[in-house]
Amino acid sequence: MNYSLYDPEADYEVISTVGLKHSAFYLTGPYNSYCFYCEMLKSCSNCFGCVALKNRRYCILNKQYTKEEYETLVPKIIDHMRHDGGGAAMNPSGATAVVTASGGASGSWGEFFPVVLSPHGYNETVAMDHFSLSKSQVEERHWRWKDRTEEPSKITRIIPAAQLPDSIQDIPDDILNWAIHCEVTGKPFKIIKQELEYYRRMQIPVPRLHPDERHKRRMAMRNPRKLWERECAKCGKGMKTSFAPEKPEKVFCEECYLTEVY
Ligand SMILES: [Zn+2]
Structure with a gap:
């Protein structure tokens, strides 16, 4: 998932950024580089787990470190995240988010921010369009759900x-x-x-x-997010397609499609 609005370079799992370079697991804010698990930074580089900083370098959880300290600490944090079981939940007070050590096989390093941190109800997001879940399934996972009030205000007629x-x-x-x-x-x-x-x-x-x-x-009207093994209707070559075999449309492999269309 990469949604970079302008001039991205070597980014991974980022949303709504401008001029972001060599960064990952990042949300909104322009002109940053080498930032990981950060949100709303501006013109920062080499930051980890920071939010709403401006013109800063070598910060972890919004605290300033020297270059040497940063370069020693970050690999340790990453190593810890690799083995933290990947579990994440709200702490009992609900005030702060904590990553829990549940001892599972895979860690939280390399994954985007956990869903429990999302300020939006699952049913309000496009996730619901592609991976539909019931309210109880969402609540079982400790994710947010929002019951919307559908009535437009002030209806008289x-x-x-x-x-x-x-x-x-x-x-x-x-x-x-x-x-x-x-x-x-x-x-x-x-x-x-x-x-x-x-x-x-x-x-x-x-x-x-x-x-x-x-x-x-x-x-x-859209095809589901699923791929089927099919044969090209022209050359018979095996291919993957989001058109299910029972659909009436003919599917061509890329080569045949391009020859036919252009
Ligand atoms: Zn073909």
């Missing part, structure tokens, strides 16, 4: 989706003061001004389904 005019030209501005009752989920949802302007400009009818239902249907 609700129109059933079936009663919406088909043509965008027949939708009055007053639609912004109404909630639409989704035909499938039964949940109400609202249209915002910018959205209405967009539908009018593009000549698109107002949606009748709740945004969550629309998202679910878009996701269902």
